[in-house]
Amino acid sequence: MAKTIMIVDDSASIRQVVGIALKGAGYDVIEACDGRDALNKLTGQKINLIITDVNMPNMDGITFVTEAKKLPAYKFTPMMMLTTEAADDKKQAGKAAGAKAWLTKPFQAPTLLDAVSKLVLP
Amino acid sequence: MSELDAALTVFAQEAEELLTDMEDALLSLETKPDDSETINSLFRAMHTIKGSSGLFGFNAIVGFTHEAESVLDKVRNGERGIDAELISVLLDSKDHTAKLIEHCLTQKEAALPASLAADGERLIRQLTGRQTTDMQQSDDSVQLEIEGGGEISVDDNWLISLEFQKDAFRNGMDPLSFIRYLRTLGEIKQILTVASEMPVDDDMDPESCYLHFKIAFQSDANKQTIEAVFDFASDDCDIKILPPNSKLEEYLNLLNAQDDNHVKRLGDMLVQVGALTQNDVNHALQSQQANVDAEQEAPSKPLGEILVEQHVVQQPLVDQALKKQEQTKQKLASEANYIRVDASKLGHLINLVGELVISSAAMNLIVERHGLSDAGDVAASMNALVSSIRDTALELRMVQIGETFSRFKRVVRDVSKELNKDIELYISGGETELDKTVVEKINDPLTHLIRNALDHGIESPAQRVAAGKPAQGTVQLNAYHESGHIVIQIADDGAGLNSEKILDKALANGLIKPDHDLSQQEIHNLIFAAGLSTKDQATNLSGRGVGMDVVKKNIEALRGSVEIDSIEGEGTTISIRLPLTLAIIDGFMVGTGQDRYIIPLSMVDECIEMNANECEIDEIQHYINLRGQVLPYLRLGDYFHNQIADSNRKRESVVVVKFGQTKAGFVVDELHGEHQTVIKPLGKVFERLNGITGATVLGDGNVALILDVQGLIQAAIKNKSRPAPFLTSQRIQ
Amino acid sequence: MAIQLKQQKKGVTQLAIQGELTIYSVLEHKQALSQYLSSAKDIQIDLADVTEIDSAGLQLLMFLKQEAVSRDISFSLSQHSEAVVEVLELLNLSKHFGDPIVISADWKSS
Known part of the structure; x- marks a missing residue:
């Protein structure tokens, strides 16, 4: 049974690249364009990993992680933050909210797959 | 000296250093038993001595140090713990090694004396004896x-x-x-x-x-x-x-x-x-x-x-x-830091530099006399070079006093054990430098003073507790530089000097008269007089009444001085003041009549004109009122009896000198200015001359006398009739 | 129903765990299984229908074994599903549970 990963990012191109990379590795992918969109798409289906950007319109990544952790079906789901090198405080805030994993932008597909597979193998 | 002999000398020196380090390390282990660095250095000391002894075929040393090395290796690897007992045995082993080395160096062929061999066997037993029980300890491998x-x-x-x-x-x-x-x-x-x-x-x-x-x-x-x-x-x-x-x-x-x-x-x-x-x-x-x-x-x-x-x-x-x-x-x-140099070569170099200083002065004189203006520039720059060569050469012989100080750790440890006292030695200022020749000569007086502090100064733990002090006594060794001198202080927090006892003893010995009017300080200084010990019972360590006077004599022989400060019940501080070097000084040359004198520049405070507005002179009471300060003075010309007081004196100057806390004025005719002075010791004949410590040869071949400032200050103070009626001073024209 | 009681007779309780045995379900599973620990003398758990197991699920199995041992209950796992076997082998725990594992031929080799 393929593992399902949700990618939340307001940049369509990033969603696309991440989507292609993950699907290529054998994961199922759900895309969302911001925190609110992502929350709406969390409808109880099994999701093995959520990857989210921090700065997004409507609802930022940290709020989204905090909200998602309140949902019974997703409270134990691993969350990965996409952060920039400079934003260490964001990384700490993300960790505090419950996103223990992180990936530093910019990244390339192999790095992403490597980080993802530490949490969920396809 | 054959090559082998030279190598042996190096071996002896190296071994001595290693053993000294080892002792320091052992003593510091008493407080920091887990310091792996220190344990390592212990191991290395034994290891190195073993190695080099083997080279010379000193099998007795090899055999013994091998045992010590093995034990230390176990300690180093954590297989054996180190405790006071082992430290004590190791200290003895260190001493034993030193004896073995001495034996091997002095009587190469002779067999080991029975007593030395027996000592060695006993120590080896002590070193290795407990091993079997202790070795079972954690073999904490990586399982x-x-x-x-x-x-x-x-x-x-x-x-x-x-x-x-x-x-x-x-x-x-x-x-x-x-x-x-x-x-x-x-x-x-x-x-x-x-x-x-x-x-x-x-x-x-x-x-x-x-x-x-x-x-x-x-x-x-x-x-x-x-x-x-x-x-x-x-x-x-x-x-x-x-x-x-x-x-x-x-x-x-x-x-x-x-x-x-x-x-x-x-x-x-x-x-x-x-x-x-x-x-x-x-x-x-x-x-x-x-x-x-x-x-x-x-x-x-x-x-x-x-x-x-x-x-x-x-x-x-x-x-x-x-x-x-x-x-x-x-x-x-x-x-980066060290090259071993034969001390005698260094001494030779410094002598040569001394001669160089004199001949450069001679050259200056000639250049001046003949008015060779272009040669004057060259001479000036050479002068500068000569004086920096002089400083550098002297620095070569400068060593830190710390090593001398740390030797006393052992003395304090052993003596306090012997006396059943608990005494801690604190050392500060160990990085202070002074001439190696001075260091060598200060060792004995220091030892004596420290033993004195341990024996007489610090009370027994019971007495201390009764007096409301911590049971552990402290002795502090400190050194610092002060105006061209090094000051070494030995301070204890013991009982302090009892003035009554000193006075009684001094009266009994006829040192002073009953109607004395000595200050507290002067009374304390009486302990440096021959034949005075206040401890009722003399011990074998000190206190047979000889010693303190010898200490004082030794220090004075180094052109130094010693002062004592004591508060009864709180402790005693002895300050030794020594010149940094015995060879060359920066002098200040003055003249009276035909004679030239050198005052060590570091002791010159200021020069003022006699009768200047700022100072009033009292010829009868023999003091100068220098800006409100009472300053005893001395006419050098009068003092050395080379000149009848001349009423038509030209201008006179006063050189204000200081030594420690005391000051005085020397009245002279001429100020010649700074002079690099190579000290030539006076012959035996002149040893008893008051006020002179040495002589130097001037550029023109004349001799100038180097003044004993401390002695002359005392003379000036005595000269001044007592008590000095400060308020009755009269101004003379 | 994640836990099915298959049979209960003469103190032998046969149970089957179905669906996922993960952090999301372990609380529920533990509550359901605990009641048998206080009554049964012999517990046999059929794992054939466990579709997914994670560390939390595995930990629960270890807990059950631990409790059973301390209460002198005989405890065995059987019919391990592919997911369970993968985890037990990964963590070298087959011996710990001591149950024979039958490997089915149609599992993908892992």
């Missing part, structure tokens, strides 16, 4: 034992220990994921899953994580990469990664190959070769800091020990890194 059974072999495998914390699952961390990922880097040879801390029954929360894993992992990946696998879990898991033993050799080689041009910290070295990650080091440093914070009393453990305890690195690696670190230190020290 990881796990409650509930099983061991993991570590020869070719990384040992990874994962202790997940309760919230791991809740944070979305599934240990299985990491372990699965780990398999992409290599092969899991063995894995132990334990949940030994899992609570029973209702207390077990299935959403909390109680799992710990020990993994033997075979991989070519480096430590950094393996650690990165668990990056995301780092908040929820204690991760320890121990490199495989097979990697050890690689790490050891890398360690050895590290450049040794500067000393690096242990952690950095191990990170650089890949045996540790920066995370490991930070973690260990944190726990070291935590220990320090938690229990300030206990000395914090060395980093290496913590790293080994945390199972992130093997002992041999730490040892090797420490060794490498030490080698680097030694290499740097020996390369």
Whole structure:
């Protein structure tokens, strides 16, 4: 049974690249364009990993992680933050909210797959 | 001297230094028994002596030091603990080694005297005797034992220990994921899953994580990469990664190959070769800091020990890194800092420099006399060079007094044991430098003064407690520079001097008359007079009434002085003031009539014109009122009887000199200014001359006398009729 | 129903765990299984229909074994599903549970 990963990012191109990379590795992918969109798409289906950007319109990544952790079906789901090198405080805030994993932008597909597979193998 | 003899001299010197270091190390171990650095230096001392003795065929030394070395090796490897008893035996072993060396050097062929051999055997028994019982101690190799059974072999495998914390699952961390990922880097040879801390029954929360894993992992990946696998879990898991033993050799080689041009910290070295990650080091440093914070009393453990305890690195690696670190230190020290030079060569050099100074002065004179203006510039620049050569040459002979000071640790330790007193020696100012020839001569007086402080000064613990002082007495050795002199202070917090007793004794001995009017200070200084000891019962250490006068004489022979400050019940401070060097000084030349005198420049405070507005002179009372300060003065011309008071005196000048706290004015006819002065000792005939300590040859071949400023100040003070009626001063034209 | 009581006679309780045995379900599973720990003398758990198991699920099995041992209940796992076997082998725990594992031919090799 393929593992399902949700990618939340307001940049369509990033969603696309991440989507292609993950699907290529054998994961199922759900895309969302911001925190609110992502929350709406969390409808109880099994999701093995959520990857989210921090700065997004409507609802930022940290709020989204905090909200998602309140949902019974997703409270134990691993969350990965996409952060920039400079934003260490964001990384700490993300960790505090419950996103223990992180990936530093910019990244390339192999790095992403490597980080993802530490949490969920396809 | 044959080559072999020269080598023997070096051997003797080296051995002496090593043994001195060893003693220091042993004594410092008494307070810091776990200092691996110190233990290492002990081992090295014995090891080096053994090695070089072997070269000379001194088998007696080799045999003995071998035993000591083996014991120290065990201590170094943690197989044997070090305690007061062992330290004591090792101190004796050190002394014994010194005796063996002396024997071998002086009577090469002769067999070892029976007593010395017996001592050696006894010490070896003491050294090795307890070994068998102590050796069973922790053979803490790198086997990881796990409650509930099983061991993991570590020869070719990384040992990874994962202790997940309760919230791991809740944070979305599934240990299985990491372990699965780990398999992409290599092969899991063995894995132990334990949940030994899992609570029973209702207390077990299935959403909390109680799992710990020990993994033997075979991989070519480096430590950094393996650690990165668990990056995301780092908040929820204690991760320890121990490199495989097979990697050890690689790490050891890398360690050895590290450049040794500067000393690096242990952690950095191990990170650089890949045996540790920066995370490991930070973690260990944190726990070291935590220990320090938690229990300030206990000395914090060395980093290496913590790293080994945390199972992130093997002992041999730490040892090797420490060794490498030490080698680097030694290499740097020996390369950069020291060249061994024969002291007599140095002495010769300084003599030559002295002659150079004199002939350069002669040349200046000639240049001046013939009015060679262009030669004058050359002469001036050569003068500057000569004086910096002089300073540099003298500096060569400057040594720190610290080494002399630290020898007294042993004296204090032994004497206080003998006297059943608890005394701690504190040393400060050890980096203060002075001429090696002075250092050599100050050793005996210092020893005497310290023994005195231990014996007479510090009271017995019971007396101290009764007096409301801590049972442990302290003796403080301090040194500092003060205007061209070095001041060495020996301070104790003992009973202080009892003026009554001193006076009684002094009266009984006829040193003073009953109608004396001595100040407290002068009374205290009486203890430097011959035949005075206030301790009712003399011990074998000091106090037969000889000694203090000898001490004073010795110090004065070095153109120094000694002062005593004491408060009864609180302690005594003895200050020794010595010139920094015995060879060349910066002098200030003055003249009266035809004669020239040199005053050490460092003692000159100021020069003023006689009858200047700022000073009033009282010819009858023999003092000058210098800006409200009473200043005794002395006419050098009168004092040395070379000149009848001449009423048509030209201008006179007053040179204000100071020595310690005292000041006086020397009245002279002429001020010649600064003069580099090479001190030539006076012959025996002139030894008793008052007011003169030496002579120097001037550029024109004349002789100038070097003044004994301290003595002359005393003379000036005596000259001044007492008591000085300050307010009745009259101004004379 | 994640836990099915298949049979209960002469103190032998046969249970089957179905669906996923993960952090999301362990709380529920533990509550359901605990009642048998207080009554049964012999517990046999059929794992054939366990579709997914994670560390939390595995930990629960270890807990059950631990409780059973301390209460002198005989405890066995049977019919391990592919997912369970993968985890037990990964963590080298087959011996810990001591139950015979039958490997089905149509599993993908792992």
